[in-house]
Amino acid sequence: MRNxxxxxxxxxxxxxxxxLQFVAFFFISNGSGYQKASIINxxxxxxxxxxxxxxxxxxxxxxQQVNNKLLLNNLNLKQHSIKNYQIISxxxxxxxxxxxxxxxxxxxxxxxxxxxxxxxxxxxxxxxxNQGVEKEMGVLTSRGVVGFIKDVSANYSTVMPVMNxxxxxxxxxxxxxxxxxxxxxxxxxxxxxxxxxxxxxIDLKNGDTMVxxxxxxxxxxxxxxxxxxxxxxxxxxxxxxxxxKLTNDFYNLNHVLIxxxxxxxxxxxxxxxxx
Amino acid sequence: MNIIVINIxxxxxLILAQLFVINNMDLGAGNYLISPIIxxxxxxxxxxxFNRYAFMFxxxxxxxxxxxxxxxxxxxxxxxxxxxxxRPSFTKQLEEQASSFTEVYNLSIYSVDRLGYIRYASVxxxxxxxxxxxxxxxxxxxxxxxxxxxxxxxIVSVLFMIIGQFLFxxxxxx
Numbered sequence: 001m002r003n004x005x006x007x008x009x010x011x012x013x014x015x016x017x018x019x020l021q022f023v024a025f026f027f028i029s030n031g032s033g034y035q036k037a038s039i040i041n042x043x044x045x046x047x048x049x050x051x052x053x054x055x056x057x058x059x060x061x062x063x064q065q066v067n068n069k070l071l072l073n074n075l076n077l078k079q080h081s082i083k084n085y086q087i088i089s090x091x092x093x094x095x096x097x098x099x100x101x102x103x104x105x106x107x108x109x110x111x112x113x114x115x116x117x118x119x120x121x122x123x124x125x126x127x128x129x130n131q132g133v134e135k136e137m138g139v140l141t142s143r144g145v146v147g148f149i150k151d152v153s154a155n156y157s158t159v160m161p162v163m164n165x166x167x168x169x170x171x172x173x174x175x176x177x178x179x180x181x182x183x184x185x186x187x188x189x190x191x192x193x194x195x196x197x198x199x200x201x202i203d204l205k206n207g208d209t210m211v212x213x214x215x216x217x218x219x220x221x222x223x224x225x226x227x228x229x230x231x232x233x234x235x236x237x238x239x240x241x242x243x244x245k246l247t248n249d250f251y252n253l254n255h256v257l258i259x260x261x262x263x264x265x266x267x268x269x270x271x272x273x274x275x
Numbered sequence: 276m277n278i279i280v281i282n283i284x285x286x287x288x289l290i291l292a293q294l295f296v297i298n299n300m301d302l303g304a305g306n307y308l309i310s311p312i313i314x315x316x317x318x319x320x321x322x323x324x325f326n327r328y329a330f331m332f333x334x335x336x337x338x339x340x341x342x343x344x345x346x347x348x349x350x351x352x353x354x355x356x357x358x359x360x361x362r363p364s365f366t367k368q369l370e371e372q373a374s375s376f377t378e379v380y381n382l383s384i385y386s387v388d389r390l391g392y393i394r395y396a397s398v399x400x401x402x403x404x405x406x407x408x409x410x411x412x413x414x415x416x417x418x419x420x421x422x423x424x425x426x427x428x429x430i431v432s433v434l435f436m437i438i439g440q441f442l443f444x445x446x447x448x449x
Contacts, residue, residue: 016328017360020335024356027342027349028410040342040349047344054295115345117306119411122346158346186307 041151041158042113042124048156051112052126066254073142104220107132107258109139112156116163116250119186122150123159127258133157136218138259144224144247145169145212146256162193162225163250170215171195171225173208179215180242182225191250193226195242204231210244217267219259278322281381286337289314294344297435308427314341315403316436318359319396320381323366334359347411354407358399365395384440396436401429 008015027040042051059066078084109131113124127133129152139146139159147161160167163184171182180198195210208228212219226244233240261267293314302309318334338355342348369387384392405425412421 013327013360016331017356020331020356021353024335024338024349024353027339027352031346031348040339040346042344042346044343050294050344113344117310120346124346 042122043128043151043153043156043158045153045155048112048124048126048153051124055110055112055126062252062254065252069142076142103261103263105260105262107260109133109157109256109258111159111253111256114250114253116190119165121161121163121250123147123161123253125149125157125159125256125258126155128153128155128157130154132260133258134260136264138218138223138261140219140223140257140259141248141253141255142257143249144226145219146248146253148218149258161250162246162248163191169218169225170213171210172213173202173204173210173228174222175208176202178202179213180210180239182210182244191246191248192229193244193246195244197239198242200233200238200240204228204240204242206231209247210242217261217264220261278381282317282321285317285320286333289317290337290340290344293341298345308424309431310404310424310428311431311435312400312404312407312428313432313435313439315355315358315400315432316439318355318362319399319436320383320440323370323382327363331356331359350407350410353410354403357406358403361402362399365399369395381444383444384437385444385446393433393437397429397433400432400436401425404428404432 030039031041042048107127109125109127111123112126115121115123123146125133125139133149133152135149135152137149139148139161145162147159147164147167149157150160151158162169162182165184165186167182167184169182170179172179178199180195182193182195184193198204206228210225210228212221212223212225214221224247226246228242229245230243231240232243293312297311297313300311314337317337321330321333334355335352338352339349341351345351366382369382369391382392386392387395405421408421408424
């Protein structure tokens with residue numbers, strides 16, 4: 001017994017080292033994973049405060065770019081305004097339309113921490129549960145998909161972006177209604193994505209746009225993901241692999257929209273039913 | 276100034292410099308191969324005769340703060356603890372080389388001979404980065420890339436840390 005105690009005393013520094021490593025590995029295994037909640041994440045008040053201060057300084061340097069983007073966006077909206085259309089017949093009357101029911105709500109947010117150089121990039125937004133953000137909401141810009149919400153705190157949230165190896169989403173081409181799996185590989189060059197398991201008989205050409213589907217219940221249908229740049233077919237396989245150029249430039253992300261699917265809970269409750 | 280105050284200030288400043296200056300550097304295509312780490316300069320320069328348990332715990336917290344800011348879960352904490360555990364065996368060698376080894380002052384490039392210090396810093400930085408990249412990857416599939424990244428990033432990191440010490444540390448008066 002005395003020998004045992006003296007042995008433990010001898011290796012207690014090693015034991016302390018192993019203990020701290022164990023704690024670190026606990027955090028790692030807790031956080032990494034497709035949709036796991038991580039204990040250590042940047043959606044906390046401390047890092048949120050620092051990153052939003054940094055962002056407020058940085059904002060001054062990108063004002064012109066942001067203004068130009070807003071101008072283009074406004075132009076696009078203006079083009080769709082009802083004022084631009086001439087009334088063809090004044091016999092028609094307006095009725096309350098009950099055919100449509102609101103399914104998607106949008107919240108504004110700003111990216112306060114961006115990262116593009118790692119394999120497991122995570123972004124931080126300055127909107128949290130106080131602003132109505134919940135886990136697994138979609139994140140978009142006017143140009144296309146950014147990612148979905150991973151962790152949420154009171155005033156901040158983190159995003160699993162498209163440029164993360166753990167990101168998965170079903171994608172389809174604008175022309176046909178057949179799906180493939182969108183993912184991002186580190187071997188891909190910058191701003192390039194991959195769509196796997198696209199059935200061979202689908203007619204695809206370079207320059208086609210791949211868009212989101214409503215499969216996951218995260219995004220509205222038809223949000224652009226990327227433009228096809230390369231199609232490779234393997235011999236003997238029924239599927240082809242498609243390379244995309246992402247429509248969003250992840251270096252210059254700033255303002256984003258968070259999408260809430262109001263019917264998501266209903267959808268999930270159906271999917272969870274046992275067969 | 277008190278050695279504890281100096282190290283608290285260094286702790287905060289190195290974290291801020293790492294997160295808001297070094298991590299914002301745009302190296303273009305080099306982003307994938309070069310990820311300079313300077314905050315471990317805190318571990319490298321920490322007073323040698325300090326309680327080693329406390330030192331390892333402080334290193335753990337240092338890594339954890341970086342993890343908290345950069346969404347790496349616990350990877351930096353693990354790597355910091357590793358080099359904090361291994362450091363005593365390397366400082367022993369330095370102690371033998373140096374004649375005037377002050378236990379109060381931090382272990383900077385001024386306190387021992389330059390070449391020895393650079394060797395000591397390079398070895399620990401390389402171990403740190405190798406462990407860091409390996410944990411990020413969590414597989415041996417891209418071992419060759421990990422080793423390449425480790426070599427390049429070590430050279431850049433040590434260069435930054437040595438330049439930083441020449442710029443911000445004053446020569447201790449004997």
